[in-house]
Amino acid sequence: MSGRHGAGRATTLAASTTCGALTILLAACASPVGGQALPVHGPRDAPRPPAPAPYDPCALLTEREAEDLGLEPRGTPMPGEPERLVPPGCSWSPVDGVPSRLSTFSIVVSVDIHPEEFYGTAPPTGTRTVGGYEWSRRPNPFGEQFCDFATQARGTRFVGIGTSVLGEPEQACAVAEQALPLVSAHLAGR
Template sequence: MRWRIAAVVAAAGLASACTTTVAGTPQPAPGRVTVAPASSTDPCTLLTTDEAADLGLGPGTPIPGQPKQRVPPGCDWKSLDPAASLDDSLQAYYGTDQTMAEYFASRPVGEEELGGITWQHYSSIMGDWLCNLAVELGETEFVVITSQNLGDPGKSCTVAERAAPVVAGHLPQR
């Protein structure tokens, strides 16, 4: 019986000798966004890594804004399907310094209710293979999600329409 008590005490001593407190806040692995910060204008926070994976997309990669061309910062999620190329990927842009009308310089061609909000559908000057869904958040604040399918333009909105309800959950309440 004594040897059992001695073994338990020794094991407890070894276990406590191997533990240390590390200062700081635990962080996910680089490139892994698991919870979107509240009220962020970072377009890569519009989908968590897990949400992107559920949509068949890889982790988001930031796209720098192009102020001279009036293109806001964005984020690119590529399809996890290696055969997809650019098809079935998703991009999001978060504008904060111009109106949605200034950004598109055209009228919407339709609208859809997705995720409890109304998204405006805009044609692309690039062609039907590119789909733009946009929502105005304020006078000079908006979000655009874009998907494309060069192989089958009829499917260009598939990924954007699937992502819109998830993205809507990360938008500020208006």
């Protein structure tokens, strides 16, 4: 008798206890909480379409300026990937036949992605003021052969210049540093 009926009582008792706990939890959820809802800073839950950039990344260097840097005259637009926290940009290839270790050169313009989301949270390794803009050197997690600078321009979260070289990490910033005054002049001339 106790086997069959005892099990029934234990099940009834467990169900009652579960129901009671659930009722308390639901009642707690229904009570108002004081305060004000504020947005959370950090990565977004759902991808949003990128906001229109106030600057065209490919227009931040003229064809002549690109050639003077040893780059092809026209850059290639790169669409942003907000779900991967990558802002829209423009990339230029090194000119064929020019002796250079430069591998990549790009400019990005972000209106909705924070620099810390794109570059990571490591603090800048240095700053310099060029053309009225404070450019910070951002460490790159892929190594010393990469060089990244970022600044904040009107209407943006940041504008970034990035280069990479094949070998010779001490030359990683050479072209990026030459581009800083050129890009700054375009940002200021807007």
